[in-house]
Amino acid sequence: MENKVAIVGVNLDSALDIEKSRERLIFDLVRGLMDDLGIEPTDVDTTIFATNDFLVGRTISNVFEDSPAGVYMRDESKVEMDATNAVMYGTMRILSGNYQTALIVSQGLCGHQVSPYLHISYSLNPIYDRQLGLLNELSAAAFQARDFLTKYGFGDDLMHAIAANSLANAALNPRQARQLPDISPQQVSESPYYYEPLRELHCYPPTDGGCAILLASAERAKELTDKPVWILGLGSSMDTYYIVERDLTVAPSATKAAKRAYEMAGISDPAREICFAEIAALFAHQEPILAEALGLMEASDAAEKYQSGETAIDGKLPINPSGGALGGHPIPATGGFRVAEATLQLRGEAGKNQVKDPKRAVVLGQDGICAQQNSVLVLGI
Amino acid sequence: MEELRETYITPVVPLDFTYNYRVGQYMERFLNSLKDKKLMGVKCPECGKVFVPPRMFCGSCNQKLDEWVEVAQTGMLANFTVGHVVLEKGARLAKAESPYVLGLIKLDDVDSLLLARVEKVAPADLKKGMRMKAVWKEELAGDYSDLDHFEPA
Amino acid sequence: MRNVGIIGVGYTPVFVSKRRDVNIAEMISEAVDAAFRNTGLGPEDIDAMVFGNMQTFEGLNLPHLWASEHIRALGKPIMRIATGGTTGMSALHAGYYHVASGLHDVVMVITYEKQSEGDSQVGLAGIITPEIMTMLSLGIDLTGGTGMGGLGGGSAGGVSFQANSYLNRSGATIEHIDKMAALERRNAALNPYAHLKDPDATPEKIAQTPLIAYPIRFGHVCPTTDGATVAILACEKKAAKLADKVAWINGLANCASDATTGNLIEGLITDPGEQRPCMIAAKKAYEMAGIEDPQKEIDMAEIYNGFAHQCLMFMDRLFLCGEREAHVLLDKGELEITGRIPVNPSGGVVSTNAIGTSALNRVTECALQIMDKIEGGHKVQKDVHNAVAHGWGGLMQYVTVTVLGDKPRKR
Numbered sequence: 054m055e056n057k058v059a060i061v062g063v064n065l066d067s068a069l070d071i072e073k074s075r076e077r078l079i080f081d082l083v084r085g086l087m088d089d090l091g092i093e094p095t096d097v098d099t100t101i102f103a104t105n106d107f108l109v110g111r112t113i114s115n116v117f118e119d120s121p122a123g124v125y126m127r128d129e130s131k132v133e134m135d136a137t138n139a140v141m142y143g144t145m146r147i148l149s150g151n152y153q154t155a156l157i158v159s160q161g162l163c164g165h166q167v168s169p170y171l172h173i174s175y176s177l178n179p180i181y182d183r184q185l186g187l188l189n190e191l192s193a194a195a196f197q198a199r200d201f202l203t204k205y206g207f208g209d210d211l212m213h214a215i216a217a218n219s220l221a222n223a224a225l226n227p228r229q230a231r232q233l234p235d236i237s238p239q240q241v242s243e244s245p246y247y248y249e250p251l252r253e254l255h256c257y258p259p260t261d262g263g264c265a266i267l268l269a270s271a272e273r274a275k276e277l278t279d280k281p282v283w284i285l286g287l288g289s290s291m292d293t294y295y296i297v298e299r300d301l302t303v304a305p306s307a308t309k310a311a312k313r314a315y316e317m318a319g320i321s322d323p324a325r326e327i328c329f330a331e332i333a334a335l336f337a338h339q340e341p342i343l344a345e346a347l348g349l350m351e352a353s354d355a356a357e358k359y360q361s362g363e364t365a366i367d368g369k370l371p372i373n374p375s376g377g378a379l380g381g382h383p384i385p386a387t388g389g390f391r392v393a394e395a396t397l398q399l400r401g402e403a404g405k406n407q408v409k410d411p412k413r414a415v416v417l418g419q420d421g422i423c424a425q426q427n428s429v430l431v432l433g434i
Numbered sequence: 435m436e437e438l439r440e441t442y443i444t445p446v447v448p449l450d451f452t453y454n455y456r457v458g459q460y461m462e463r464f465l466n467s468l469k470d471k472k473l474m475g476v477k478c479p480e481c482g483k484v485f486v487p488p489r490m491f492c493g494s495c496n497q498k499l500d501e502w503v504e505v506a507q508t509g510m511l512a513n514f515t516v517g518h519v520v521l522e523k524g525a526r527l528a529k530a531e532s533p534y535v536l537g538l539i540k541l542d543d544v545d546s547l548l549l550a551r552v553e554k555v556a557p558a559d560l561k562k563g564m565r566m567k568a569v570w571k572e573e574l575a576g577d578y579s580d581l582d583h584f585e586p587a
Numbered sequence: 588m589r590n591v592g593i594i595g596v597g598y599t600p601v602f603v604s605k606r607r608d609v610n611i612a613e614m615i616s617e618a619v620d621a622a623f624r625n626t627g628l629g630p631e632d633i634d635a636m637v638f639g640n641m642q643t644f645e646g647l648n649l650p651h652l653w654a655s656e657h658i659r660a661l662g663k664p665i666m667r668i669a670t671g672g673t674t675g676m677s678a679l680h681a682g683y684y685h686v687a688s689g690l691h692d693v694v695m696v697i698t699y700e701k702q703s704e705g706d707s708q709v710g711l712a713g714i715i716t717p718e719i720m721t722m723l724s725l726g727i728d729l730t731g732g733t734g735m736g737g738l739g740g741g742s743a744g745g746v747s748f749q750a751n752s753y754l755n756r757s758g759a760t761i762e763h764i765d766k767m768a769a770l771e772r773r774n775a776a777l778n779p780y781a782h783l784k785d786p787d788a789t790p791e792k793i794a795q796t797p798l799i800a801y802p803i804r805f806g807h808v809c810p811t812t813d814g815a816t817v818a819i820l821a822c823e824k825k826a827a828k829l830a831d832k833v834a835w836i837n838g839l840a841n842c843a844s845d846a847t848t849g850n851l852i853e854g855l856i857t858d859p860g861e862q863r864p865c866m867i868a869a870k871k872a873y874e875m876a877g878i879e880d881p882q883k884e885i886d887m888a889e890i891y892n893g894f895a896h897q898c899l900m901f902m903d904r905l906f907l908c909g910e911r912e913a914h915v916l917l918d919k920g921e922l923e924i925t926g927r928i929p930v931n932p933s934g935g936v937v938s939t940n941a942i943g944t945s946a947l948n949r950v951t952e953c954a955l956q957i958m959d960k961i962e963g964g965h966k967v968q969k970d971v972h973n974a975v976a977h978g979w980g981g982l983m984q985y986v987t988v989t990v991l992g993d994k995p996r997k998r
Contacts (some may be wrong), residue, residue: 105648106669112643113671115979116846126867128798129985130677131842133642133669134649142666142681148688150588151875170525175648180457180610181487184578187549189525192536197549203562247527248536249516249557287690293493294655297538297547298485309662421652426665453705458610490613493656496630506803 054316056212058144059274060432061392062090067230067381070165075109075263078160080121081219082265086156087123089289090267090277094123097267098152102131103139105385107175108167120159122374135333136264136389136417137428140383143268143289153273160263164230169259173327173422185221186417188272188296190335191256194423195248197301198338202250204302205353209250213238214359215337216255223330223376225405226237228394230381231258254379255337262383264393280400285413286320288429296423306429307417314415315348318431323348327431328411329371331391331399333378333418343424344372347415350384366408374398374406388402394428399434460488463502468580471570475544477501483545507568508587509541509548516557532558539566541586554585590837590995591686593954594830595819597622602782602814602939605703610616611645612657615699618815619658622695622897626819628829630659633819634691636685639668639678639698640943644705651697658697661683672891672980673841674698675816675947676987680839682820692825700817700941745859745983746894747800752860753900761802761915765790766917768807768937774924775934780948782812807895807937814941816948826939828953834954837973838876838990842868846982865904865986866979873906876990877997878973881906885990886971887929887956889949892978895937898930905988915919929967932956946978953991 056094064086071078087093099124102115122129132139136159143155163169173190174183182188197270198212216407221238223229232239236254244254265302267277274430290309292299309409311323320326328350334340350358360362364372373379375394378387395414397403413433443487445581457465460476464487467474475486482497486505491498522528537552537560567587574580599606599617606614623629632960636658637653651660651667664687670677675698682696754760772788775781785792796806826833842864869881878884888907892898902913907928921927931937934950936945953974955961971993978987 105642106641107648112641113669113981115670116843116985119843120845124843126842126844128841130668130680131670132666132681132842134667138666142684145681145688145690146682148690149684151687152686168521168525168527170521170527172648174521174525175646176650176652178653179453179455179645179647180461180579182549184465185549186553187519187536191517191519191521192517196513196538198511199515245757246516246518248518251515289666290662291652291655291660291665294653295485295546295659297549300547306662310664312665360788420649425652425655450704451646455645456607456610456701458613459608460613461610489656491616491656491659493661495660496659571821 054284054286055398056271056283058284058390059269059271060284060396061269061274061277062086062267062280062312063264063396064089064380065228065264065390067165067228067260067383068128069230069260071261072164075160075162076117076121078263079118079158082157082263083122083156084269086265096154097123097156098128098131098154099146100124101139101143101157102129103134103136103385103389104131104177105133105172107163108161108163108172108384110167117245118158123320135385135418135420136317137392137416137430138289140266140268140389140430141289144287147270149266153270155268157266157268157389157397158352159389159406161383161386162261163384164259164261166388169382169384176421190422191251192248193296194336195251197423198336200301201338201342207356209242210238211359212250212255212337213241213357215340216241218359218364219373219379220254220376222374222406223380224227226376226380229376230260230262231379237422251336257335257378257382260381260382260383262390265269265384265394272287282396282399282432282434284430285433286314286318287429288314289426289428291426294425299423301423302342304342304346304424304427307343307424307429310427310429311347314429320431323415324350324370324418326413327415328413329374329408331375331389331395331414331416333375333391335378335382337379339424340372343417347417347429357369361395365408374403374408388428391416391418395432399432435491444491460490464488465576469574469576471506473507475503475505477503480564484543485546486541486548487581505544507511509539509566511537511552511562511566512540512547513538513559514552515563521571535560537566550581552582552585553583589687589689590823590835591683591820592823592826592833592835594623594821594833594994595626596951596955597625597817598780599815602780602941604810604812606701606813611647611650611656611701611704614695614701614813614934615654616657618699618817619697621740622817622819626829628819632693633663633695635664635685636660637666637678637682637685637694639667639674639695640700641669641671641674643800644700644942646705646911646961648728670980670985672893672942673946673978673985675945676950676976676978676989677841679947679950679989680841680987681816683836683839686820686822692822694820696818696947698943698947700795700943701813702811702941703813724939727776747803749859749983750802750894752858753896756860757911757914759899761916762794763806763899763917764802764896765793767898768793770923771895771931771935771937774965775933775938778934779963781934783810784938789955797866803894807832809893809937809940812939812941814944816944816949816951818951826875832958832960833952834855834990835992835995837996838872838878838991839988840868841987843981844984846984859983860900862904862986864900864984868988869901869905872988872990876992882908885968885973885975887932887946887953887967887974889931889933889976890935891946891949891977892931892935893940896936897979902930911946916921925968926963932962932965932967935949949963949976949978950991955990957967957993
């Protein structure tokens with residue numbers, strides 16, 4: 054899928070407790086993006102929202118997002134899942150030829166207003182898991198972490214190293230909510246346990262935030278920006294819901310999603326051809342599992358990769374140079390944040406988090422318990 | 435003109451609706467058999483896997499599951515975690531009164547794992563592969579909580 | 588652009604008030620199975636899936652995740668769409684773009700609602716919960732349901748304003764609404780997948796039902812239904828291989844106006860009966876489908892009507908008649924199954940409302956009429972070459988339109 058749909062602009066904002074209403078946040082994001090590009094909402098052909106009614110606390114949550122996003126007597130739809138999927142839907146609409154531009158708007162205020170754990174709690178099987186009350190995303194992540202560590206004979210120190218890598222990057226990034234300057238693996242290891250071996254700093258923080266992304270056809274992109282970032286490939290896939298039947302140390306749906314995306318992008322050796330990855334790993338141990346599924350490393354090499362600095366911003370294969378989801382997880386905008394951060398990197402505008410001369414990036418967004426559903430985008434310049 | 439100031443009126447909306455989930459005939463049979471201290475599962479005619487609790491479909495084989503099997507109440511500890519937190523109402527994170535153990539039990543002859551509380555074993559003594567047995571409540575009601583916990587066999 | 592057609596449809600065996608015998612995932616699986624049975628396809632033929640419902644109705648977040656096995660979605664791309672009452676058609680449109688983009692060839696669109704498991708009025712009121720709570724916290728009295736609270740979602744309070752506005756503009760009367768409701772209940776009696784059926788429904792019988800808020804009577808209101816609907820979409824090449832008959836999606840559009848009904852916008856107080864988004868979307872969809880004169884070229888319509896007056900109200904908004912004409916056509920019998928422009932031969936939403944499916948059922952009914960695969964006695968009496976399906980929702984301000992044809996669109 055060569056140079057057909059481009060990301061022409063991004064805007065994002067997050068905080069642990071943002072002092073804005075949802076509507077104000079959306080207005081600021083969209084208005085800011087329009088001003089950056091020198092266009093008006095009326096120049097946008099379609100808007101795709103990625104929001105979740107549960108987290109907004111409102112049925113049909115897109116209804117009250119229309120006006121702040123500039124949708125009045127205009128075209129819109131809503132994808133109720135991670136924002137990477139809204140980016141995919143916008144891409145499909147442009148590829149069809151029916152639309153020239155698509156605005157993606159996503160927000161989630163899970164920092165202060167609602168518990169972020171509500172999201173998964175209410176998606177559990179209501180006739181068993183929810184009745185039993187033992188399963189939640191944290192206990193499930195703990196099982197996944199233990200399986201992963203046991204499989205390769207790693208110690209907890211790998212989890213601390215992975216988390217420290219992300220958190221240190223997040224501390225450099227003004228767009229990230231969780232700011233822990235001078236974070237060390239030692240400090241991660243001293244954070245309290247949630248479910249062993251999972252500690253607080255291995256997990257994403259409750260976050261408020263949102264993002265706006267404008268996609269455009271090749272023709273329109275030329276008019277809107279000198280620095281288009283192209284969507285080269287996309288894919289998504291789903292595993293079974295039942296974590297008690299899954300090998301949690303692998304993510305076959307992420308592998309399938311990546312295979313589709315790489316094929317489309319003409320990438321045969323991702324570990325060599327991809328310059329950096331933005332992966333929505335909600336817990337430290339998920340990063341190597343998902344990176345393996347993306348063909349970027351063998352999970353068995355994780356200890357070496359993380360301890361040698363290979364995954365750092367100046368390393369051979371930077372993973373989550375933005376700080377990733379451990380820096381902020383404004384459900385369901387998280388995948389949109391990964392797309393936006395990757396875009397800034399490819400345009401050379403990532404500031405202190407800038408990776409050297411990247412050409413191609415892979416982005417992953419996830420939904421469900423233990424990353425049941427995964428969506429992958431390949432971006433490039 | 436006076437400048438508009440944003441204020442932060444924050445009404446608290448504890449959404450608390452009542453839902454009535456039909457469990458369906460598979461879960462109904464499973465719950466009913468708990469009353470007789472039985473664990474019932476279903477077997478896939480294609481891959482031969484046995485699932486507990488039972489459900490209607492094996493997605494990977496595209497098969498409707500209708501062969502019922504009673505399964506063993508013993509197995510081994512396949513995975514475990516010590517919980518230091520609980521999710522309270524509204525999924526708010528809170529510290530647990532005291533640490534507790536959750537286990538994934540691989541029942542003999544069952545292919546799915548069963549999530550349960552594990553008791554009568556100190557966290558430091560937990561080991562993958564330990565033999566476990568089911569412990570039932572004294573009064574059985576055909577309810578999710580009938581199977582109380584697992585403990586070392 | 589690639590042409591996209593509907594090659595198969597699957598419904599749950601019944602649409603009723605309470606499916607006590609199955610859980611949510613099991614109920615959805617019945618419609619998936621029916622779609623496979625009706626097309627002779629299997630999971631291996633499906634490239635991607637789109638899934639839709641309104642999750643606050645069942646209190647279940649992202650239900651496609653739990654239903655992964657039951658809907659045979661393992662290893663497949665699946666996209667969840669939710670836009671309120673229009674969800675079913677928004678999901679269909681997403682399915683359309685999966686294929687039209689060239690990324691996928693065969694896509695399954697799955698929608699459901701199992702409204703017996705939750706409280707639909709609570710679900711609908713949830714649209715404006717934050718507003719209500721803010722007003723309460725500021726000491727505004729909302730008791731009696733006559734204030735803003737009455738405007739929530741699809742509640743009869745809000746819709747009564749719309750119905751009055753419509754009657755005022757069109758010259759129709761409450762008796763016309765009775766007549767429309769009776770027509771649809773009779774159509775529903777011929778449809779095995781309809782919920783409220785009354786083969787002997789008459790305007791007089793409907794008129795005897797209690798008044799809720801003038802001019803809305805109990806007999807004008809949709810039920811809450813349990814059911815699921817599945818549609819399979821394919822590109823032209825695959826459709827030729829896989830299906831004997833195809834209903835082509837030749838035009839599609841959607842449009843949203845402002846949610847805050849009653850506000851001053853562009854110098855006018857927004858009127859819930861105006862429904863300008865419907866005109867904008869319809870114009871766009873007809874243009875795409877190459878329909879120049881809908882009154883001549885459209886053979887039948889399926890209009891989303893949670894309340895019976897909406898069928899008449901939207902007819903002129905879909906350019907199927909003049910602004911003061913819908914009730915006149917009704918009086919002439921032209922909207923009947925045997926008429927010149929049959930409307931809602933399925934019995935409409937007013938007879939069957941499993942919300943997630945409702946806007947998709949408008950499309951599948953048109954598709955099955957075009958494909959001549961109608962079960963039961965509600966096949967319209969003329970050949971259907973072109974049909975229009977309409978979805979309505981949001982906070983009374985969001986409309987989707989789909990134009991279907993028996994021949995693919997000329998590129």
